[in-house]
Amino acid sequence: MSTIFAPLTLRGITLRNRYALSPMCQYTAKDGYASDYHAVHYGRFALGGFGLLMVEATAVSPEGRITHGDLGLWDDAHIPGLARIAAFAKSYGATPGIQIAHAGPKASIQRAFEGNGPLDAADAARGEHPWQVVSPSARPVADGWLTPDALDAAGIAKVRADFVASARRALQAGFDVLELHYAHGFLLNAFLSPLTNDRTDEYGGGFDNRIRLPLAIAREVRALWPQDKPLFVRLSAVDGSGKGWTMADSVAFAKILKDVGVDVIDCSSGGFNVYEYPNGYSFQVPFAAQIRREAQIGTMAVGMIVDPRQAEAVIASGEADLVALGHAALRDPHFPLHAQQQAAHADWNIQAGWWLAHRQNKLQQLGPWVP
Template sequence: MTNLFDPLSLRGITLRNRLAVSPMCQYQATDGVTSDYHLIHYGKFALGGFGLVMVEATGVSPEGRITHGDVGIWGDAHLDGLSRIASSIKKYRAVAGIQLAHAGPKASLLRPWHGNSPVLATPKVAGEQPWQTFGASAIPMGEGWPVPVALDTDGLAKVRADFANAARRALKAGFDVIEIHCAHGFLLNSFLSPLSNKRTDEYGGSLENRMRLPLEIARELRAIWPEDKPLFVRISAVDGDREGWAIEDSVDFARALKELGVDVVDNSSGGFGVFDYPTGYGFQVPFAARVREGAGIKTMAVGLIVDPHQAQAVVANGDADIVAIGHEALNNPNFAFHAEQALGASDPAAPHGHWVPQLGWWLDNRASRLARLGPVAVEDAA
């Protein structure tokens, strides 16, 4: 049986356990440049015992940001801050990863606390102007959203070059893992989904054509990224609307990614259409299991995984190889360390200086926290 605290080797990199911090946007950058906020934010997860710490969706171009507050990697001015983050993560025995992203039709938004809606020409936040968005087709995300420009030949070439240059900078900054963001209605997801891709050229129509741009980028990044470092891809395993991208499409996409040398598929969901699948604790785990079995590739499971025993079950049952913790990690950045104690595991690389005060906290509060959360179970989302 595989356990949550068994190490995992991916090419020349070894994760000390199967727990990862999922990439989560913080919206705290200025012109894409990180600050001490980001250094402390990501460093605390490494101190908390996670095997992999993934930096949030990082814009490969200015127009690829979601908001004005997104982290960027389109220029050398971003390298110093990103290098400090990667170094601090690795100093405390975690693997440093970064998600490379282009928001596509979901770009040019206000930060969530300002409304999470499109930036208007008359700005709600002083000095923050909107910018042109791009997509597979000229289809807005919804009513009141800007109409994206459908990428032409030059636009496609620029996107490929932006991802390639971002990968080179990620390597220079010292990251061990890069993840290509192909989920959540972002640019590459807009090419994959039949709900958003209405093109009639070689990038639209059939599944093979809709996969073409993401696969071109994955192929080029695999050639750039060193042979001894793993490449991840995050997907939306299903669209919200059941008439859109389906789990069978994800299995086919994962097979193609595996052939190109992708090591792990990170399985989220949603992006286009109202979400029409069961939700609850661990609701996306069955997607990771289907992709893992169908494509024969390692997977990462995400989505309302909040308890160490729940995370252990994901790995022990063979549903996924890595468990990514999102909002629960924000609430408890020492989740991995507490999981070690709860499961009676041993992780020699964990920061045991934290042990005495935190173990008592965990034992005293675990029962009350679970009572507040209700029953923890992996629901069947098939």
């Protein structure tokens, strides 16, 4: 019997299966607003059978955007466009989730398909100018990148308030799952990692100080987010260097996050241009398995999971509670339904299902196609 298609209940929310859409930036918003593109983009995964749709990194402030094309939740005016996505997902059986984020030192760059580096004269000619970025320390990501301002007490207070306000807007928009982005070298990950945090105040130095801001945000958001709705944290389980954030740190932090009411750790890695870890098929699954086992918290596995049998094995073996698909989902928005079809049958939406049943009958009459 398939385990990945078994429902999963997290607090008061039940996902129809264990397939999740991984948050993937589309860099197609204008001034943070979701458009028709976003409605269609996310709608196809609801129709495709995913249990959880996680909307891409959505900025908690204008300066927290990665690019000029990022979605935003820093203004109430952003709510209707995102509410449209959440409502459609629910109407076709999927659970809508959203990831809120601050890019920190990796903000104010080009869209991935326009260079993925610092904004330049060509971007300025399109009216896309850089803005001042912030980080725990005044250290650029790499040569040629903007030098961030080290956040002072007022800046830290603003970041905390921005996350709470954005979480409130996500709730108003109708999302049932909220994810906090603590990965990939973005602001809160930059506080966690000793590779990027060289502060000497209460937010830098040892483990307890480096987790202080991310933990405070998790606690404040959990107090706002309804008790019957789950809270996720996307974490870079390792930052890629033995001198940086380690699996032992991730397990310890996951235990603390569990105590403040986080339900699932979305286990990613990296973000610091150091890759001292394997990166083949299912390469991040062991991170999810170790955190789940040692911290006794739910986990979501992601990373080069390309085959239904792979995904099924992750859930059946107890390595994670959810499997998130990114590139594989873009290639096949109906990945869960195709997997279900291989196993037994697929719960296509009624509009498509009638046609596909007709097609299947015809194929059975014709037999295999022979070139």
